[in-house]
Amino acid sequence: MHALVTGATGFLGRYIAQQLLASGARVRVLCRREDAALASAGAALVQGDLREASQVHAACAGVDVVFHVGGVAGIWGPWRHFYEVNVLGTQAVIQGCLAHGVRRLVYTSSPSVTFTGADQCGIDESAPYAARWLCHYPRSKALAEQAVLAANGRNGLLTCALRPHLIWGPGDRHLVPRLIERARRGQLRRVGGGRNLIDMVYVENAAEAHLRAAEALVAGSPVCGQAYFISQGEPVRCWEWIDTILACAGLEPVRRGISARAAWWAGWACEAAWTLLRLPGEPRMTRFLALQLARSHYFSIERARRDFGYRPRVSTADGLRRLAAWLQAPAPHAPSPAHLPQPEGRT
Numbered sequence: 454m455h456a457l458v459t460g461a462t463g464f465l466g467r468y469i470a471q472q473l474l475a476s477g478a479r480v481r482v483l484c485r486r487e488d489a490a491l492a493s494a495g496a497a498l499v500q501g502d503l504r505e506a507s508q509v510h511a512a513c514a515g516v517d518v519v520f521h522v523g524g525v526a527g528i529w530g531p532w533r534h535f536y537e538v539n540v541l542g543t544q545a546v547i548q549g550c551l552a553h554g555v556r557r558l559v560y561t562s563s564p565s566v567t568f569t570g571a572d573q574c575g576i577d578e579s580a581p582y583a584a585r586w587l588c589h590y591p592r593s594k595a596l597a598e599q600a601v602l603a604a605n606g607r608n609g610l611l612t613c614a615l616r617p618h619l620i621w622g623p624g625d626r627h628l629v630p631r632l633i634e635r636a637r638r639g640q641l642r643r644v645g646g647g648r649n650l651i652d653m654v655y656v657e658n659a660a661e662a663h664l665r666a667a668e669a670l671v672a673g674s675p676v677c678g679q680a681y682f683i684s685q686g687e688p689v690r691c692w693e694w695i696d697t698i699l700a701c702a703g704l705e706p707v708r709r710g711i712s713a714r715a716a717w718w719a720g721w722a723c724e725a726a727w728t729l730l731r732l733p734g735e736p737r738m739t740r741f742l743a744l745q746l747a748r749s750h751y752f753s754i755e756r757a758r759r760d761f762g763y764r765p766r767v768s769t770a771d772g773l774r775r776l777a778a779w780l781q782a783p784a785p786h787a788p789s790p791a792h793l794p795q796p797e798g799r800t
Contacts, residue, residue, distance in 0.1 A: 454478040456667075457516040459503065459546065460523025461496065462488050464625050465561065465617070468660035469520050470496055476664070483512040483523065503542030506549075513549030518557040518667050521546045521601075524594070526627075528742050529727065529735035532589045539593035544600055551608045557670040559663050560601040562614040564652070564682055564752055565591035570744045574650070577753040578680055587741035598680060605678035611670045615662055617683040618752065621698070622656035622772055623779035632695060633702045633780075640737065643710035645747030647692040652684035652751040655772035658765040659683055662757065669761035681757040685765045688751035701777035713747035 456473050460466035461482035473480045474495050481497045482488075492498055501508030503523055513519060525538040543560065550558050567573070567580045568591060582599075586592040598614045605612040621628055635641045662683045669676040696706035711719070720743045723736035757763035767775075 454518060454667075455481070455516045456518045456520060457481045457483060457512055458496075458520045458522060459483045459509075459512075460521075460561075461491060462486065463522065464627065465620055465656060465659055466520075466522035467491070467624065468656050469522060469663050470494075472657075472660050472664055481512065481516060483509065503545065504537050506541075506545040509542070509545040510549040510552055513546070513555055514553045516553075516555055518559070518670075519546060519550055519555055520559050520561070520663055520667070522561040522663075524561070524597075526590055527735060528588050528590065528739050530589065532593075535589040535593040536596075539590075540596045540600070543597035547600060547604045547610075550610050551604070554609065556609060556611060557667055558601060558604070558610060558612045559667050559670070560598060560612065560614040561663070562598040562601075562616045562680060563591060563594045564616045564618045564750065565745075566595035566598055566616070568745070568750065570740075570748070572649075572748050573750040573752065575751060575753050578682060578756055587744065588739060591741075602678050602680065611672070611674075611677045613666050613670060613676050613678065614680040615659075615666060615683050615757075616680060616752075617654045617659040617662070618750075619651065619653035620656050620659050621653060621776065623775055624656070629698060629776070629780075632698055633704065636699050636702075636704050636707070641695075641707045641709075642716075643692050643707050644716045644743060645710075645713035647690070647710065649691050649747060649749040650688040650751050651691045651694070651749065652682075652688050653694065654684045655765065655767045655769065657767050657772075658685065661766060662761075662763050665761045665763055666757075675760045679756070679760070681760070681763075682752035682754055683757060683763065684752060684754055685769050686754050687769065688749075689769070691746065697773060698776070701773060702780045713743065716743035716747065719743070 456478050458466055458470045461470040462484045470480050483499050483501050499512045566582055569583045582595045601612050601614050720738040720740040723738050727736050
């Protein structure tokens, strides 16, 4: 296998690249900056930006499969930025695949493309895209996912999209560090009754799902042109899980709370202030974030189990032990390929 991974300096992208290298695949990575760890592990680095179509097209030359993981995430920011990186960048990847005869494209999407603000309890991939959007990220991911799936079968290209939910584990620079930082500052508040169920996925499982999906992308496979939810397969109480994450860092559980309604209005007020006053950074609360923290959102992974044999190999308990060890280490860093389970039968 000769693979291209976009966004390989990010959390999930790095794990995908490392698992590919561990399997013996040739790996090229498209990233905006040099990365000594990936280079020393054997990846061929190509510097480029998803917003530069010519750079993206060139990176696709000569590879068998593209894992398009790169993109911009977040609950706040201008639509133009999300659109240029997530939508136009994905269209550039598709065009690069078509121009260079790439046979397989696996796109990293998000379950939020179906999030309407209501509870989602065990829904499957038949759930429609949201009709209205509370932030730009899920809207841009939905547009990009639709483009990837529509490209299936064009010029011999086979495509699929994976929707991993709340990726966590050693090496995370966003979700877990943000929770810990806010807890240390006394800024975390339990939103709602605290009984809502959510899905999440350990990063090694999310990465392996991408490799398995790529293997299954062959002519006539049910994977072609489909989207898949990816998780641990066992929903957890949102705030109990957050408390467990905090405990891994030696912190106390969240004590104070706010009603879901109050959080929603606080989010509305923050959004208005940031928009009118053009404040820097992102608001501490938005309507989208309030609903994500207060509602249940967990998904069936039966289609992924059936179509390409996805199984979360690392249990939630084992993942938490690994996370705690990483958080408590003197100098946390992203695991090297030697620290990752060796994938079986991937060449």
